[in-house]
Amino acid sequence: MNYLFACILASAVALPAAAQKAPAKPRAKTEPGPAFTLTCTGRTSGSALQKLYCETRDLTLPAPPTGTPLVVDARLNGTVTVRSWAGPTVRVRARVQGRAASEATAKALAASVRISTQNNTLRAARPHEALDGWEVSYEVLVPSQTDLTLRSINGHLAVENVRGTLRCESTAGNLSFSGVGGDVRGKTTAGSLSLTLTGAAWEGPGLDVSTANGSISWQLPAVYAATIMARTVQGRVQAELNTRRKSVLPHNLVATLGKGGAQLRAATVTGNVTVRQAPGTTETLPATEPGK
Template identity: 35%
Template sequence: MLRLLPALLFLTAAACATAQPTRTLAGDDWCDDVERGWGGDRDERFGACEVREVILPAGSVAVGGRNGAITVRPWDRPDVLVRARVSARGRTQAEADRRLRAARLDVGRDAVRERPPRRPNDGDVVAYEVFAPRQTNLSLRTMNGAISVEGMAGALDVQTMNGGLSLRDVAGAVRARTMNGGIDVAVGGRGGVGAGLDLETANGGISVALPRGYSADVVASTQMGQISTEGVALDAERRDRGQFGDRLAGQIGAGGPTLSAVTQRGGISIRAAR
């Protein structure tokens, strides 16, 4: 939380109606995480890093990148702070600095997205930290990186290609997609009426923890793996176990929103939260 201090001094007290100009913070200690990896065996041993931040109005926010993780946490302010850690690598320091200056973010009223360079480089990484009111609706996209969301109650639409998804204490409708990575979801609150979970991965397991009193219609399937339930009572259960895969349908509690969990290669666990 110490690294948030400069950002908090920058923020105004009132919620903004439009996105504010991006502020660049050179020397932010968030860059320490990536600077430790510079100077290794790879050809591009030099690096440059800076943190850019922007304030958006609350409601619905979209964040997108190409290489880099996305982390979302709730806060008590009425607006949304998006922090982007932009880093670049090069064979010389001058090349790394040039690539950093060339990195662009497109900032709109409700969105911050990385603008891909004409010549992408795996050493060019944009990671995001987002701090938002709990009820904010979020659309999060990255290609190579994990996505972590904690304590949010708005609708979530999250997607990565290579990376895991961790959604903890979430209470809104959830749509989560990854190609290579697992999905770990812990539903917060009680009941979850009107929420629903739509979870899908190609290569990875799915774990879902449900609160007491949760009701849903369950549809789960894996082509290579098993489905387990622990502490969850399923009514009208239908099971189809194959040589390699497993399918399950049933109703938890009074039924209602759909809990859909689909993977091609991996197990599925649906359990009551401890």
């Protein structure tokens, strides 16, 4: 009897120990990446007669195949910021806002907004296509080599560290490009242009951006290779460049940096143009052979 009791007791002690030694179930892996910066924090209504409701929605979708652009349509008042990340998918944070006379109505308005991702296109809509009282802004993380088509009416468009065939168009919003490359074209009517180039040279066919009523601010690293051209009709051009191979006139700039290369163009009608290269040694003119 004592032997039987001892066996039962030993089994009872051994079971928890065995359970502790059992291998743990693997946790689902999550793709590491930069945190989203788009939030509802600090959002307030623009009118004392209106209440604002704001919410964010996170989405993940496959990266578009090579040669197919990811299209982001921000409609009337939305903004779009696209940044590169190391993952293979497209991560999206959408900030949805509704404005109405009461908070309940504003919340219902935002809840009725549907975001579609069909055909590699991000687009928000409401029943009957009503545009008043709501807006959706996007922060998008994409692989560094991704083609993009971005559209907005009043919202700003920004692209950071993405290379590909990039097409950006807004009516009244600003355009901002930082660390981009490839075949880049952008146009806005009433917004400004901000260009920040990185690396040692432009990678890809070139850059062609324009605005009608905005200014242009262009920043370049101390050492860079490209041919840059800037012009304005009614404004003025100011340039600080580390090269003597340049022509700076009140309304036009043409300069060859380093060994030259891709043509980078920026134009405005009424705005001023400022082009600055980080301080460095001024390039000397290339030596010419005797008799030439």
